[in-house]
Amino acid sequence: MTEDAAGQAPSPKELDYYRRQLEELAGENLKLDHSVSGLKSALQQKRKGFALLSELQHAIGTQRNVSAILDITLRAVNSTLNMDRTIVLAPTETENRYRPSRWIGIHDDAAKDLPSLTLEFPPGFSEGTDILVVNKSTETTPLIQEIQSTFDLPFFICVPVVAEGVPVGLLLSGRLREGRPFYPPLDQGDIDTFEAIAGLISAFVSHQRAAVLEETDRLKTEFFANVSHEFRTPITLTLGPLAAILSGRYGEVSQPVREQVQVMQRNQERLLGLVNEILELAKLEAGGIRLKASPMPDMNRFVEDTANRFRSMAQERGIELRLDLSPAVAEANLFIDRQRFDKLLYNLLSNALKFTKQGYVEVSTGIEEGSFRLTVKDSGVGIKAEQLPYIFDRFRQADGSASREYAGTGLGLTWVAEITRLHGGDVTVHSDYGKGSSFRVSIPLGKDHLDAASVVDLAEEDIPAVAGTTEVLVVSEFADQQGDVEVLNQASESAFDPGKATVIYAEDNPDLRRYIRDLLSTHYNIYLAADGQDGLEKARQYKPDLILTDHMMPRMSGRDLLREIRQDDELRSTPVIFLTARAGKDARLESLEAGADDYLTKPFDEAELLVRVRNLLRARAQERELAELNRRLEAxxxxxxxxxxxxxxxxxxxxxxxxxxxxxxxxxxxxxxxxxxxxxxxxxxxxxxxxxxxxxxxxxxxxxxxxxxxxxxxxxxxxxxxxxxxxxxxxxxxxxxxxxxxxxxxxxxxxxxxxxxxxxxxxxxxxxxxxxxxxxxxxxxxxxxxxxxxxxxxxxxxxxxxxxxxxxxxxxxxxxxxxxxxxxxxxxxxxxxxxxxxxxxxxxxxxxxxxxxxxxxxxxxxx
Amino acid sequence: MSTSVGIGFSENPDSKAAGAEIARAATDALGGKDCDLAIMYSTSKHDPVKLRDGVRPIIGPKSRLIGGYAVGVITNDRLAYEGYQVGLAALSSDSMNIDMFIETGLPDNERNVGVALGRQLKEHQYEGDPNILLMYDSIKERPPEGVVLDLNLATPLVGGIEESLGTWPRTAGVGMFGDWQSEPTYQWFDDRVERHTAMALVLSGGVRMDTIIMHGCRPSSGYHKITKVDNNVVLEIDGKPAIETVAEMLGPDSYKSWEEYPFFVTLGVNRGDRFGDFVEEDYANRLVMGLDKERGGLIMFEPDLKAGSDVQLMRRSIDFKYIGERAEDILSRVEGRTPFFALYIDCAGRISKYAGTEREEAEEVQKHIGSKMPLLGMYSGVEIASVGGHMQALDWTGVLCVFSE
CATH class of the missing domain: 3.30.70.1230 (Nucleotide cyclase, GGDEF domain)
Known part of the structure; x- marks a missing residue:
């Protein structure tokens, strides 16, 4: 015991005071320690989070696929952030449903059922706006309970990973217990860390996706160019002999044979045209085509000449073709590659006429803000707003569905865009769905915007004539497709044989229609239909024993036709064979899911088609016999x-x-x-x-x-x-x-x-x-x-x-x-x-x- | 006469691959000699069977294997916890005798298990002085709500061993667990993968194990008398419910309920001069691991606090300089001998994240010991070492064992 300065021992009261002070200090110290410890723990968790992000960033940089990234993330999260279980849930085909795709911290026995489970999350998770943090104070929900029981994980955090608006998956991680000091409740710090991880993965996926798209596009272009080249040779070698046959070089050709050879020639020429288009476009995109721009002293005349090539067709279809050409254009200093620009205008006009059933197509020119302006406007079907952003993409038609009404390759507007781009201009489209569209091409005046090598100084006589050979081909696409159907069906009616089965063939390609008709007409009464809608009408009219149908047709697709047939009391038992251009599993899916009895993929073997038709008809006949027997039994x-x-x-x-x-x-x-x-x-x-x-x-x-x-x-x-x-x-x-x-x-x-x-x-x-x-x-x-x-x-x-x-x-x-x-x-x-x-x-x-x-x-x- | 030691460390989440990695790294350091003994510690995130299967082909069929789960692993240059850490020491020796003993069935039967293990230890004939390393499964089962851990107790186990063994040779021990979640703790004993065991590794034949204890607490209050105890629950202090006494000590203005403090409140028993200078070796510290709210009691890690004991509220205080001095001290003790391996049994509560220290105290051990010999350490639940001449289960302690020949 100590004494004070005066040498007196402290009084009991004094001692008690010191004792109380000491005890209080002890308590304060302990509380302080606890508080510091808690802060240190939180700080360390945060540091670990940063370290993890840095580690992930580094690891991700060396990876090439999302799976590897997710594996690294799983390991790192579980190990670094002191989590017991971490799971990646991948989106399923069903919107907002996710399936555990990889995990860590779950023993094999407990994990064996996981791949077969799916969990439904609110849409906010797929949109990337929702997160879920569950600790002891969280009010439970059915989803929380489901997650807890599925993964035996009472406390967790779940963040979505969304890349460019597309859900990549959900990152779910958590602990078995919650309790200070070792397992503090998951809090905002953890949310921040997990959101950063999700952001990192998302950025990686987006980057990868962009890289993949770029590479795919390059490969596609390369592929088109190669394949097109490969196609041209055999097509050319086919066209030569066909022309020789028709010329009579190998003797007289009977009329039926001549007709068949002409079908072959026509389709080979179409194929060659298409291949050439693809090849040229591929060249263009690869930078293999250089503009040959020369001064264009009278652009209005050029436009008028091209438009006039469509005039007779417009008249035939009852469509007014208007020209509104500004005199200012005549004096403009305009440099144009005539051949390319003719192609541009040709495509715009043919598109406008193709998609206009009544009203007008108007071509106008003008000079605006130092640029030549060409507008092609129509009162046609118009383009849906959601399709407008893709209208200039290759092979993209405004209506890409199986029942689209208008045939075509989908390359026309790509040409328009590419040719405009080559001229240093731009093209825009405005459309009011159901009322019409307006395409506006704008080309800068002068030649300063053009690459010097793209400008050629041509004498008037050197200027190539405007290409006009494609007119016939395009015009033929507008030919009345229904016409031959009715004529041929009348012929079938005249030759109707009650001893033969009746078959309807729905197909929008006239040549294919004729081909199948010729193939089947010796065995069956065959009626043709120009599309699915026509097929349904013909089926109701002729009550066929079998229907053969194409998939992609105007107005009504083969699939829709099938559905209508199955819903029709009188027709529902009619066997249907589906002709599809798809191969493999897609063909099966397309056909069998639609309820077809059988399917054939194009191109098909004649004998196989005949066998399929015969077998189905035989089965149908047996059913009829059975039905007849049944009728007798019914009473x-x-x-x-x-x-x-x-x-x-x-x-x-x-x-x-x-x-x-x-x-x-x-x-x-x-x-x-x-x-x-x-x-x-x-x-x-x-x-x-x-x-x-x-x-x-x-x-x-x-x-x-x-x-x-x-x-x-x-x-x-x-x-x-x-x-x-x-x-x-x-x-x-x-x-x-x-x-x-x-x-x-x-x-x-x-x-x-x-x-x-x-x-x-x-x-x-x-x-x-x-x-x-x-x-x-x-x-x-x-x-x-x-x-x-x-x-x-x-x-x-x-x-x-x-x-x-x-x-x-x-x-x-x-x-x-x-x-x-x-x-x-x-x-x-x-x-x-x-x-x-x-x-x-x-x-x-x-x-x-x-x-x-x-x-x-x-x-x-x-x- | 020579013993070689190699150390392996891995954080690979694939248990079998991790096992192979550590075994390969450790045995590579043996200079082509056969591995005679492998000591392995791993966090509970690993699969014990796959780990063993990864290790065994590389250490060879004849090597002994012993070890168990830990919250984290320490080696010469690595120190990590709460992840997929696993560490292994491979020993090859032409002079050391290796004996291993095991008893199972610990839960609620610690004393009997101790007696049986002590009997095995006693009955075996050793060449030279035996050095015992005890390892036992700390986790009894998942605890009830409100209790952080439900443990197999070291005090009756140690008491049971002592009952059979009589005098303790040089001994240190570890109560093992793999996380704070009370996930099952596994032990390896050769090719057996077990739970609820008490094991003893005895090294003899010229080898010697020196140990030092490093506490992490200093007294922070005056003395208070424990007045009522039920097993490991201190029911009353100073004649009042223990919870109330502690609450009074901490004051009414706690920023939050002190009931959130389990694993923070530590009571210390001073076996030395009650009013003399602080002597670390004289203190046995006991951590509160939960509250018995119904009876107002404090649930302690071990049941060795008795009615009549004077206890002090302890404050955490890890002195880094002091650890260095202690490490140097043990090296001086083995002067004239060749230290070949150090094992550090480090209480998981001393991890900086929980202790609130700026750095990891084990880094000091790495610095002073790891630079001189192969080092393997684990973060443990309970440490066992001699205090004041008695074998004692300890909390908040680091026990450093240096093996020399």
């Missing part, structure tokens, strides 16, 4: 059904859903067959043959009935109609007798398949306990498509079932499946792919099925 069936309804015995003979519908009065006992799109499932038990031999009949019977009972219950619980048992195999139809949406019945069939597998597993376990040692497994096959559904049979036995290729495919897929597997064909997969994980197992050659079947294995065991 008997109705009678029996009425009796069964009356006695309550119906359920013994009809599938339960059908019987219940009948008994409830939803559908009458009159079960005429109809053509419906349904999903068909086949399931059978593998290993049962051995059991039959091993077990007593009573035992086997008991097991089989138990199996059939359970499987039937599963099918019924998924709204399936069990239409038959063959031994231990079941056939189940979804989407009939009461039709439902195709996605609904395809989904139900797949779900039923999964439930059947699960049920079989449980049954096998139960049977093992009862001493049945034989390994049991079930195989499931599913397909979706059009079938004829109804009551079939004889006077002695009838049953409600489905018939068609879809049934055969499902049955064959079941046979091809291994025990425990569910195989489905592409049409089923296409309807459920967003919701159900499946593995593509390739194309299977199935017995009795004409073409290989794209097959998918539904991954059910992990569900």
């Amino acid at each position: 008997r069936v109705d009678e029996q059904m009425a009796e069964l309804v009356r006695t309550g015995e119906l359920k013994r003979f009809l599938p339960q859903p059908v019987a219940e519908s009948v008994l409830k009065g939803n559908i009458g006992p009159d079960r005429r067959s109809v053509r419906l799109k349904v999903s068909v499932l086949f399931v059978d038990m593998v290993g049962s043959t051995d059991l039959v031999d091993m077990l007593e009949p009573e035992e086997w019977s008991s097991l089989t009935n138990e199996y059939l009972r359970e499987m039937t219950a599963v099918a019924v619980s998924h709204a399936g109609t069990v239409v038959g048992f063959i031994g231990d195999s079941l056939m189940v139809v979804f989407g009939a007798p009461e039709p439902c949406d195709e996605t609904e019945h395809a989904w139900a069939a797949c779900q039923a398949g999964i439930s059947m597998q699960q049920c079989a597993r449980e049954l096998a376990t139960a049977w093992r306990r009862r001493g049945v040692s034989q390994e049991l497994g079930v195989r499931v096959g599913i397909d979706t498509g059009y079938c004829t559904v109804g009551v079939f049979g004889s006077d002695l036995l009838q049953c409600y079932t489905a018939q068609g290729v879809t049934v055969n495919t499902a049955a064959r897929l079941q046979v091809a499946a291994a025990p425990g597997e569910i195989l489905c064909a592409f049409p089923t997969y296409a309807l459920v792919e967003d919701r159900l994980p499946a593995t593509h197992t390739g194309q299977l050659d199935l017995r009795g099925i004409a073409r290989p079947v794209e097959t998918y294995k539904i991954e059910w065991a992990t569900r």
Whole structure:
């Protein structure tokens, strides 16, 4: 104990004072330490964030693909920012739904289901405006709960990565616990860091995208140039002999042969023209074309001459072609490459006339602010506002849809833009959709703006004549396409043979139309249609046995025609073959999704087309025979059904859903067959043959009935109609007798398949306990498509079932499946792919099925 | 007679690749000699099986392997935590004997496990003086809400070992855990991947382990008497609920509830002169890791505070100069011998982020020790070393072990 200066010991009060002061100081110190520690911790987290950004920036600079960037980010975030789990969610095909695509910090066992999951986020995440920070004080929402349970991650931050308005993914990162001092709540500092990371990735993706686009464009140009060159030689070599044949060099040519050769010549010339266009454009874009600009003393005359070439066509179409040429232009000091400028004006005028059905096309010139101005204005269909920004892009038509009304390559306006650019000018477009468009080209006067090498001093006699050879070709595009259709159809009507099937062919290319007509007319009554709309009208008029249709046609596409056919009570069962220019999976998608019975890709083999048509017609004839048989049975069936309804015995003979519908009065006992799109499932038990031999009949019977009972219950619980048992195999139809949406019945069939597998597993376990040692497994096959559904049979036995290729495919897929597997064909997969994980197992050659079947294995065991 | 040591460090998130990386780096330094012993520490972000599978082919089938999870790893030139850190020391020796012992089933059974492990240690015959390195799984299970950690306790474990062993040879120990989240902590014992074990690595045959303790606290208050205790929960101090006493000490104007302070409030027991100068070795510091709100008690890391003990509120104070001096001190102790390896058992609470220091105190160890011999360290949950002649579980402590021959 110390003494004070006077040598006196401190009093107890004094001691108590010091003690209290000390204690207080101790408390203050501790609080201060805690506060400093918290700040240091936050500061360190921030420093780590900066270090991470710097590290990422460096790492990203050396990477070439987004996947590598995301992998680096995952590792760095988890490691540097003291996060336990970090996940990248990639956008799915469904808007605002995201799927975990990569992650770190989740053990393999827990992660195995992640690829099959999707989560829906508010649109703000796809737009890049929303973020989500969840700590202990956050009010929970269903989305937060879903994220927490999916990733077992209670506290997290989720930021979107959006590049140029397109969602790249979501970055989700978080911790298992929250609590000071080691795991302070995620806060603004963390948000800042994650937003910076997202920004970094976004910048990388944007940069990459721009680089890729640039490279693609360069390659495309190169490709066009190369391919065009390669095409010219064989085309030229074809045109020569064709001309020689027509000239009679190889002897007299009969009229039918002459017509065919002329078709070939015409189309080869068109192809050559197109190839030349592409080649020249590629050269232009690659800087391979130099302007030859010379003084243009009378531009108005030049414009008038070019416009006059369209005058007769305008008159023919009832369109007024107006010229409003300013005298000021005549004195202007204008340098123009005549040949190129003629092409520019030609394209503007032909476009204007092509897209104008009535009214006028006006060409005007003027001098404004030191520039020559050329305007081509029309009262045509106009261009939609959203299409205007792309109107000068290569191969871009204002209406690029399959049902666009106007044919063409989409190069015309690209030429306009490129030629204007070469002249140092600019081109603008104004359009009022539905009322017309106005293209305005502006070229600076004088030659100072031109590269010296682009200016040539030509004598008047050296000036090349304005090219006018393309007029005929363009004018021919405007020929009345409907005309030959009606003439040829009248001929078909005159030659109608009731012993032949009737086929309608919808196609907008006149030559192809004639070609197919010539090919099929010896076997069938063939009627032509100029487009989809015409095809629908002709189908209603001629009630064909089969329709053959192109995909891209004016007014109504082949796909729309198909939809109309399927919605028409009288026509819905008409088989349709789709002709498509797409190849591979696109063709299948386009055709089968649209509901076509078959498809052919262009160019197609004549023999193949004939076989396809014949097969479908044969199937149709069989269906008709069946229908006829059915009609005879119907009276008997109705009678029996009425009796069964009356006695309550119906359920013994009809599938339960059908019987219940009948008994409830939803559908009458009159079960005429109809053509419906349904999903068909086949399931059978593998290993049962051995059991039959091993077990007593009573035992086997008991097991089989138990199996059939359970499987039937599963099918019924998924709204399936069990239409038959063959031994231990079941056939189940979804989407009939009461039709439902195709996605609904395809989904139900797949779900039923999964439930059947699960049920079989449980049954096998139960049977093992009862001493049945034989390994049991079930195989499931599913397909979706059009079938004829109804009551079939004889006077002695009838049953409600489905018939068609879809049934055969499902049955064959079941046979091809291994025990425990569910195989489905592409049409089923296409309807459920967003919701159900499946593995593509390739194309299977199935017995009795004409073409290989794209097959998918539904991954059910992990569900 | 010579022992070679190599050290490997990795932050590769791929566990198997990380295992291979550290093993390769460590064994490369052995100059072509076979690896006899590998000591490995890793954060919980790694998969223990994949790590082992990455390491084993490279250290060879005969090498012993021991180690477990840690919050972070320290080597001669690397120091990191909370990420994918993993470190390994590979030892090759023609003079050192290596023995390893293991007992499982720690939770709620620490004393018995200790007794069994002590028995194994006692019954084995060693050539020369044994040096024991204890390693045990600190994490019992995920704690209930409001409690930061639910631990296997070191005090009864150490007591159990002592019961069988009698006199302690040179010993140091580590309570291991891989993060503050209470994720499962794994241990490697040769090819076994275990949880809830207590293991002992005994090096003998001419090797000697010297240890020093580095605390990080100074007393900041007068003495207060603990008046009621239940196991590791201090229920009353000065006759009042412990929570109230501490709240009074901290004052009413706390900027926020002091209940947010677990892992900050530390009580110290002075085993030396109560009113003399501060002597670090005389203090055993005990960290509060949670509050028993129902009973007004403080949940301590270890159950060794008894009713009647006088405790002081401790203030964190890591003196960098002092660490350097202590490191030099241990080097002077091994003068005349050849130090070949240093192991630093460093409390995770001493990490700068949590301790509020400008720098990492382990950097001082790297500077003074790492420059002279291979160094492997880990951030631990509990440290075990001799204090005042008793083997003691410690908090907030760095225990530096230097092996020499």
